[in-house]
Amino acid sequence: MKAVFHVVEMEKWSLSLINVRNLLRDAKEDVEIVVVANAEAVDGYTKDFELAHVMTKQNAKGVVFEACANALKAHEIKEDEILDFVEVIPNSMIELIKKQEEGFAYIRP
Amino acid sequence: MKAVFHVVEMEKWSLSLINVRNLLRDAKEDVEIVVVANAEAVDGYTKDFELAHVMTKQNAKGVVFEACANALKAHEIKEDEILDFVEVIPNSMIELIKKQEEGFAYIRP
Amino acid sequence: MKAVFHVVEMEKWSLSLINVRNLLRDAKEDVEIVVVANAEAVDGYTKDFELAHVMTKQNAKGVVFEACANALKAHEIKEDEILDFVEVIPNSMIELIKKQEEGFAYIRP
Numbered sequence: 649m650k651a652v653f654h655v656v657e658m659e660k661w662s663l664s665l666i667n668v669r670n671l672l673r674d675a676k677e678d679v680e681i682v683v684v685a686n687a688e689a690v691d692g693y694t695k696d697f698e699l700a701h702v703m704t705k706q707n708a709k710g711v712v713f714e715a716c717a718n719a720l721k722a723h724e725i726k727e728d729e730i731l732d733f734v735e736v737i738p739n740s741m742i743e744l745i746k747k748q749e750e751g752f753a754y755i756r757p
Numbered sequence: 758m759k760a761v762f763h764v765v766e767m768e769k770w771s772l773s774l775i776n777v778r779n780l781l782r783d784a785k786e787d788v789e790i791v792v793v794a795n796a797e798a799v800d801g802y803t804k805d806f807e808l809a810h811v812m813t814k815q816n817a818k819g820v821v822f823e824a825c826a827n828a829l830k831a832h833e834i835k836e837d838e839i840l841d842f843v844e845v846i847p848n849s850m851i852e853l854i855k856k857q858e859e860g861f862a863y864i865r866p
Numbered sequence: 867m868k869a870v871f872h873v874v875e876m877e878k879w880s881l882s883l884i885n886v887r888n889l890l891r892d893a894k895e896d897v898e899i900v901v902v903a904n905a906e907a908v909d910g911y912t913k914d915f916e917l918a919h920v921m922t923k924q925n926a927k928g929v930v931f932e933a934c935a936n937a938l939k940a941h942e943i944k945e946d947e948i949l950d951f952v953e954v955i956p957n958s959m960i961e962l963i964k965k966q967e968e969g970f971a972y973i974r975p
Contacts, residue, residue: 649854656881656975663765663796670827671850687881718888739892741885741973745867748971753857755850756865756974757765757796758963772874772905776959779936783957862966864959865974866874
C-alpha cells in the first residue's frame with residue numbers, strides 16, 4: 649500500500665498524524681507513507697511545533713515528511729528552522745501528481 | 758464509474774449528500790458509490806442526525822455508507838447508536854487506499 | 867503531467883490559483899490542468915470576482931476552468947454572469963471521476 653497525505657491547513661495536522669498513526673498500526677502489509685504539506689501547513693514543520701515529537705516518531709517508522717519550498721518561502725520560514733528530517737521539495741503540486749502517477753492513493757485529511 | 762467520497766467534517770455532510778444525489782441522478786451509466794466518513798464526520802451516522810433520511814434513501818439506491826471504527830471509538834459512539842445500514846470498517850485510511858487501488862475516483866467534498 | 871484541481875470553498879480560490887501558477891512555472895514538462903469548481907466556489911467565476919484577472923491569464927496559458935451546472939443553478943448564477951472562458955459542465959462529480967479515469971491526478975487545495 650502506498651499513500652500520499654496532503655496537509656494544507658495548520659488545524660489539520662492533529663487529524664493527519666492520527667490518520668498516519670492508525671494506518672501504521674492497522675496495516676497488515678507494508679505501507680509507504682508520504683506526507684506533503686504546503687500553504688500554511690508548512691508552519692507545522694518548525695522545530696517548536698507542539699506535534700513535532702509525533703512527526704519525529706513517525707519518521708523513525710519510515711514516514712516521509714515533505715515541505716513545499718514555495719510555501720516555505722511564502723511563509724518566510726528558513727530551512728534551518730524546520731525539523732531536520734523534513735525533506736524540502738521544489739513544488740508540492742508536482743510531487744502530488746508524481747506520487748499519484750506512481751500509484752500512491754491520495755488522502756486529504 | 759466508481760467513486761469514493763471522503764467525508765471528514767460534520768459541516769460537509771449536506772454538500773456530500775447533494776453531490777451523491779446529483780451523481781446518482783445525472784450518471785448515464787452504472788455508478789458505484791462508497792461514502793467513507795472518519796474523524797468528527799462519523800457523528801453524522803447517529804440515528805438522530807437531521808440528514809439520516811437522505812442517507813437511508815441513498816442507501817436504498819445502492820450507495821454504501823462506511824464508518825471508521827477508530828473514529829467511532831474516539832468519538833465514543835457505540836455501534837448500536839448508528840444507522841443500521843452503515844458498515845463499520847476497521848480503518849478508513851486503509852479503505853481509501855484499497856478503493857483507489859481498485860480504480861475508484863477519490864472525491865473530497 | 868495531468869492534474870484536476872477541485873475547488874469547493876470560495877476561500878480556497880486564492881490558494882488554488884497560487885498552486886496552479888506555481889505548477890505552470892515549475893513544471894519541466896507539459897502539464898494539462900483542469901480546475902473544477904462546484905458548490906459555493908462557482909461564485910468565483912462571476913465577472914466581478916477579484917481574482918478574475920488571474921484566471922484569465924492562466925486560461926490564456928491553457929488552464930481549463932469548469933463550473934458545475936448544478937452548483938450554478940443552486941447559487942442562482944446565470945451563464946451570462948460568468949467569465950466567458952469558463953466551461954459549464956453538467957455534473958462536477960462525473961467530471962472528477964472521468965478525469966481521474968483518464969489519469970489526471972486529483973488535487974484538493
